[in-house]
Amino acid sequence: MTFEWFVSLRYLRAKRKQKFISLISIISVLGVAVGVMALIVVLSVYTGFTEGLRDQIIGINAHILIQRFSGSIPKAEAVIKQIKSVPGVKDATPLIYSQALISSGRNSTGVALRGIDPESAGKVIAIERKMKGGSLQTLTNTDTLPAIIVGIELARQLRVAMNDKIRLISPNGPLSPMGILPKVLTCRVVGLFETGMFEYDSTMAFISLKTARALAGLSRGVHGIEVRVDSVDEANTVAETIQERLGQGYSVRDWMQINKNLFAALKLEKLGIFIALDLIILVAALNIISALVMVVMEKKRDIAILKSMGASTRSIIRIFFYQGMVIGIGGTLLGVLSGLGLCALLQHYPIIELPRNVYPMSTMPIKVVPFDVTVIAVSAILITLAATLYPSWQASRVRPAEALSYE
Numbered sequence: 001m002t003f004e005w006f007v008s009l010r011y012l013r014a015k016r017k018q019k020f021i022s023l024i025s026i027i028s029v030l031g032v033a034v035g036v037m038a039l040i041v042v043l044s045v046y047t048g049f050t051e052g053l054r055d056q057i058i059g060i061n062a063h064i065l066i067q068r069f070s071g072s073i074p075k076a077e078a079v080i081k082q083i084k085s086v087p088g089v090k091d092a093t094p095l096i097y098s099q100a101l102i103s104s105g106r107n108s109t110g111v112a113l114r115g116i117d118p119e120s121a122g123k124v125i126a127i128e129r130k131m132k133g134g135s136l137q138t139l140t141n142t143d144t145l146p147a148i149i150v151g152i153e154l155a156r157q158l159r160v161a162m163n164d165k166i167r168l169i170s171p172n173g174p175l176s177p178m179g180i181l182p183k184v185l186t187c188r189v190v191g192l193f194e195t196g197m198f199e200y201d202s203t204m205a206f207i208s209l210k211t212a213r214a215l216a217g218l219s220r221g222v223h224g225i226e227v228r229v230d231s232v233d234e235a236n237t238v239a240e241t242i243q244e245r246l247g248q249g250y251s252v253r254d255w256m257q258i259n260k261n262l263f264a265a266l267k268l269e270k271l272g273i274f275i276a277l278d279l280i281i282l283v284a285a286l287n288i289i290s291a292l293v294m295v296v297m298e299k300k301r302d303i304a305i306l307k308s309m310g311a312s313t314r315s316i317i318r319i320f321f322y323q324g325m326v327i328g329i330g331g332t333l334l335g336v337l338s339g340l341g342l343c344a345l346l347q348h349y350p351i352i353e354l355p356r357n358v359y360p361m362s363t364m365p366i367k368v369v370p371f372d373v374t375v376i377a378v379s380a381i382l383i384t385l386a387a388t389l390y391p392s393w394q395a396s397r398v399r400p401a402e403a404l405s406y407e
Contacts, residue, residue, distance in 0.1 A: 004315055008322035024291040029331040031284025032380055036335025037342065039277045039376045040368070044343045046273060047372065048365030050266050054232075058255045059126040060195045060204075062093075062226030063235045065258060066242065067251045072221035080225060082245060088229050088238040093120040094222040096212035101169040102150075102205065104158035111154065112204050113168070115212020115222075124228040127193055127206065133162050134191025139208040141190060146211040149191035151201035164189050170215045185215055274376075281380050284331065285387035288324050292391030296320065313396045320392040321385075328384025332377050343368050 066083070073079055076094045083092045096115030101108055118136040122128040128136055132152055139147045148166065160166055170183045187207070195201055209222070229238045235254035243252040256263065343366050346352070350363035
């Protein structure tokens with residue numbers, strides 16, 4: 001152990017008349033620990049929420065959506081066969097999208113209709129796992145009425161249940177001397193689904209491709225093709241390959257591009273939270289400055305004696321730099337251990353419950369990212385080390401003659 005380390009650790013153990021300085025040092029350690037712990041917990045919750053939201057979005061939607069600039073895709077089967085030959089593609093399914101007014105006789109509201117192929121849709125989107133009644137296969141029932149699957153919140157709004165009848169009113173009706181007449185189609189509710197996201201559960205419904213064509217006035221083809229890939233994180237790379245295969249006449253967008261504004265806003269908010277909570281560590285760093293400045297004032301005589309005995313300016317700087325470093329690293333380690341411990345506690349015990357009609361998950365989501373923890377720890381150490389520079393520099397400026405002239 002060098003004498004700089006020996007003196008630094010000796011100064012950390014305050015004497016009776018320096019208890020106040022020691023108290024400030026303890027507060028500084030706790031301040032750094034609380035700041036680091038808060039950053040780890042909050043960013044872990046935020047990352048967990050973001051990933052939970054992502055899973056909910058790509059659970060009801062496909063990883064990649066393919067559309068044609070000119071309108072519908074006339075030969076969907078050939079295009080799907082071409083898409084499935086792309087490496088990384090797991091499956092694909094056709095889609096017809098339209099909007100209509102849905103009415104039950106008790107209430108009415110707007111609805112986003114998705115015409116799907118029940119045989120292949122379940123392999124692309126995770127709607128089958130979210131069914132609360134019925135199944136996708138019921139869309140192909142040979143009943144006298146077309147089948148429809150609605151969200152659980154939409155069913156509550158319309159006050160309908162399984163096997164009830166509802167009406168779909170579309171503006172794509174026949175042309176008459178009075179203008180375009182609305183097209184009315186009576187359907188039977190054969191299924192209910194619940195995604196956990198209120199927006200989807202209250203505004204979305206699934207119908208068969210045949211029913212969707214009749215309602216949208218589409219004689220052939222589909223509006224788009226949904227694609228599922230092997231790896232969600234590689235969806236953009238697969239989308240670029242599909243774009244090259246199909247050519248410039250098609251629009252190929254992955255889930256990140258479709259929800260670009262949402263995830264960009266979440267990323268910006270995460271950065272803002274990181275900066276805001278870093279202020280807690282900054283306050284602790286100011287306490288470190290205060291504690292070291294008071295130590296320098298208290299130890300002027302000791303510093304003067306050390307210099308008289310041959311201690312260099314660099315050695316004096318190191319003494320107080322080491323003292324602040326011990327406070328900063330100690331507080332950071334305490335904060336990291338406390339933050340990881342609290343995250344583990346929240347993961348195993350769902351203490352905080354969230355309202356399902358507001359959030360896409362029922363419990364507090366936690367996702368600890370090692371990179372985030374590393375960045376938090378490094379930033380905390382750098383801030384606390386920067387706080388030691390001024391007091392250390394002040395200590396190195398003490399002149400032995402002036403400090404000892406009053407002794």
